[in-house]
Amino acid sequence: MAVLRKDINELLTQTGPGTPMGELFRQYWIPALLAEELPENDCPPVRVKLLSERMVAFRDSEGRYGLVDEFCAHRGASLWFGRNEGSGLRCPYHGWKYDVTGQCIEVPSEADNSSFCQNVQLTSYPLVKIGDVLWTHMGDAATRPPLPEFEWVHVPGEQTYTSKRWQQCNWLQAFEGGIDSSHVTFLHSGGLKTDPLFRGAKGNEYNMKDTKPFFEVADSDGGLFVGARRNAEEGEYYWRITPWVMPAFTMVPPRGDHPVHGHFWVPIDDENCWTYSFDYHPVRALTETERQAMIDGHGVHSKNIPGTYRPTANMDNDYLIDREAQKRGETYSGVAGIAMQDASLQESMGPIVDRSKERLVPADSGIIKARQKLRKAAIALRDEGVTPPGVDPAHQRVRSAAVVLPQAESFLDSCRDAVKVTPGVAQSSV
Amino acid sequence: MAVLRKDINELLTQTGPGTPMGELFRQYWIPALLAEELPENDCPPVRVKLLSERMVAFRDSEGRYGLVDEFCAHRGASLWFGRNEGSGLRCPYHGWKYDVTGQCIEVPSEADNSSFCQNVQLTSYPLVKIGDVLWTHMGDAATRPPLPEFEWVHVPGEQTYTSKRWQQCNWLQAFEGGIDSSHVTFLHSGGLKTDPLFRGAKGNEYNMKDTKPFFEVADSDGGLFVGARRNAEEGEYYWRITPWVMPAFTMVPPRGDHPVHGHFWVPIDDENCWTYSFDYHPVRALTETERQAMIDGHGVHSKNIPGTYRPTANMDNDYLIDREAQKRGETYSGVAGIAMQDASLQESMGPIVDRSKERLVPADSGIIKARQKLRKAAIALRDEGVTPPGVDPAHQRVRSAAVVLPQAESFLDSCRDAVKVTPGVAQSSV
């Protein structure tokens, strides 16, 4: 199948200011931090790098959130060292003070302080708490869309859990793992049997038995539905439906009554990304056991180095690979945990994989379509100012689903309801 | 106020061989090492990088100091591994031997050893001990100026103390902190109250009360006097006078009877510099308590990793920032110690700050004038061969001062004597 030309790979992987894909990302609300990173008013500011821009986030004395240029407008000292007090963040070098909008509100050395300040403003973006996540929109305020409506951040707090981890590769190769349903049978075969947040579902059996899933990919308002069809009982198919909402929200099809999970893949710069990983249940609280398993790095979550969002198993320690466990088949690649199994392989491709060397197969059709759609949207935005899919919050009210259907049925027709968010109704799961 | 054009920023920050600012630095005697780094005859050689040149310093059997190209003229092995013995430094690879002038004095493999050696000479610079510092002059020997006469290295040993630390940014942004009197009120407010080498002076009160110092900057023979004027008692001003002697010697105005201190900022390469920090008292020995405080990293000194000149609190550990101490106001930025408060913010700007993004204010007038003066001197040297200010040792006999004057008096007129070095007379201090 066709390989990706170098220039298209660059278009899709570069998200700094002024790049087509960077402008695309700037159309959306994206996760900037976990809410836990700014736990209280006047807490320490946090360094944030997104889409190759360096900023600090802070929460002021009134609980307002701000995301502003990291560097003081005066002589460029980092505001990460700043004093967060009295409804503003003060540069510790000469006391210049900014509010959450980046507006300078005090320059102590100036006699006519207020008129001087008026013209000093840091680049800043809104920062809004929805669920356990602080969201930002780094694009033009004039065309700022309504706030995101992903179900995961709108269910009650006891029904949801979100973690994040630093991934040392470009966002696209991380994201592509998220819509790649065919690798589960291999890379995660151990996890299907043992992971407390995956095991025990009937669907896992279909998953393991049929290594040749057939893929059907359909456009959705916000992106795609990737349907992976495997043989089930006589005359039936087991369908796993993975929704993608542009630019980078994906959900894993559910398993039994386990919470359903997914990811938001956010570029830090062109060689690093944040993987936000979430689990939620549409109709019930997470059990203590489930929540603890997530904290412990099971399911789609990772165990991180305390005080950081870097996984304990990482590139520098070969992901703590255990060749004996691999040999015994407990893990397929020797790496423990579903999250790090994905991350280790995605990072192993190099910071930005050379997609001109790929050899794609029909099982990659979700990935192929997603790339086409991203490219098309980025170019339409750049050349004609077209608002891309997924910006409208209505596009975000989707779910993944795992269903068994008679062979004759179309997954899209039969699952119209299953892939929609319906409050009070559980996910469709096998 | 005007920002600095990119090309001017490059001119001021680049000091490698052949650059205008590099040539300017090569007109002066500058600190190359602390004398303690070569503690005895035939001690181990020391790697030295200055103005982007890699060298080794050594002290031979007769106590002569040498500063020579790091690499053997033969096949380029590092002479840092060399044997310092028999009045010369011998390359351990094939035994080639050099004296302190870089002259090759033995090539064991050669039959006609002396005639061969005659034509082998390493680049070398003089290395002269004055006070606790080994000074070098990396420019043309033909126009070598007389030795430096800064008071700090000429008072008796018991009256002076010098330390150094590696700073991970360009020399200019480190130096600019040294003539920036307005940040004391903010960044060092904790130190004014608690540091054993700063606290207790009457002047500190004026410093803290008036956050809007007025700046008056005057040319001196060797550079500038930066006067910062704050309100004192009725009808009086508190003046703090910071002398700068080109290229990179600055002094902090004194406080009470504390020793007076200052810095010499020396480029290692374009992204690193050595900060030499000194304290001395013109008329009395340092007390044991004072000396110990300096060793412990108080005042302008830093606590370094044993066996190195790298601060214990550094970029890799976020300067051991203590957010609780910052919250309580014990430190303004969360970083402990006056030296590291400065260094942390200067390094936070990046290796070479982009000065085209600055927003300068009248409180920066010392910095603005210093940049103009540096640029003018570098260009005059390059284009017309003009010897720059500060080369003449007479220009170096200056002091900082802190005085209270009637409002009507000019600080320059009133302080003519205070800013001059007068042996046997104490610094003018409040």
Added chain:
Amino acid sequence: MAVLRKDINELLTQTGPGTPMGELFRQYWIPALLAEELPENDCPPVRVKLLSERMVAFRDSEGRYGLVDEFCAHRGASLWFGRNEGSGLRCPYHGWKYDVTGQCIEVPSEADNSSFCQNVQLTSYPLVKIGDVLWTHMGDAATRPPLPEFEWVHVPGEQTYTSKRWQQCNWLQAFEGGIDSSHVTFLHSGGLKTDPLFRGAKGNEYNMKDTKPFFEVADSDGGLFVGARRNAEEGEYYWRITPWVMPAFTMVPPRGDHPVHGHFWVPIDDENCWTYSFDYHPVRALTETERQAMIDGHGVHSKNIPGTYRPTANMDNDYLIDREAQKRGETYSGVAGIAMQDASLQESMGPIVDRSKERLVPADSGIIKARQKLRKAAIALRDEGVTPPGVDPAHQRVRSAAVVLPQAESFLDSCRDAVKVTPGVAQSSV
């Protein structure tokens, strides 16, 4: 003497695909791994980087060795995480499986698996165990030469020992140390007296007494014989003969009845190389004491960080330099061990030394001739397709020798037999 032009230095030091020296190296069988790195069938694969190509080596269920492109042909995941089982290496991402020739033999997602696989083949090279080394030939299979016949890997296992270490510099400056007989008198003077694998030989005395060896360099079929002549007893010369077989095999002249040793210098990329170090005795088993000394890092071997081939003493810890031992003369450079004495100095020159700054002497004539020969061979290969010296296994059946000859005798005439491999006959050694 003439310095090396920049373009010639680049020609000699660059060995990536498509470079003239890279093509030269690809004419030969070269060491790829130690056999111990793939200790059993279906053991974990090993990452291998050679001549700037990244590969994995593995040993399949039948004991066949393979050296294949590190990255899966599908989407570029590293096969280092692969499952080595069932006579092939399986990518853990989607289960693609390859045999030792790099041929894809299974793509689980594909219905018509075998016809799809047929067209999927990873770049691969043969991997052949001879002695304790796995050899590869990275050039065109059509002109693949017969297997190497170096004596060291053909004597019975109890007579030979091989180690390897990572050296952080270009292969050429490591190799040049291997044919540089004149540095022994200096850098290794301590080792001649104390190293259990060097000390006690009569030849060492000649070595230490005469610091002005005369060099005579003669072409051999495969490269050079570098003869270093020193004064011995009245009327006699002590000759040390170092053979070089192209591209990078060198042997140290023997000492007494010690095992004889040598090296193979293999480019990893342009700034790193593997140093393979061996000891063997042509006619007897190594004693337990000798073998243990080699394991302990004596002689030409290094003590490595357990689980790695990086020396314990390395660039990051200044090679554990001991200035007191240097002062006392126990070591000449302060670095312990013959291997690390060489490596430390070669690495100290920088990743790729600038040979335009050299000042060569007659004692460097071996190095000068070797460079000329390499350059000539690389150009003859590139321009005319000439097979270079050393490819023919007959060229590889050489030995080093150390002999005392009457002054009138030619070393080449007298040593014709000594420098030839004669099974059952001991090395010629003094």
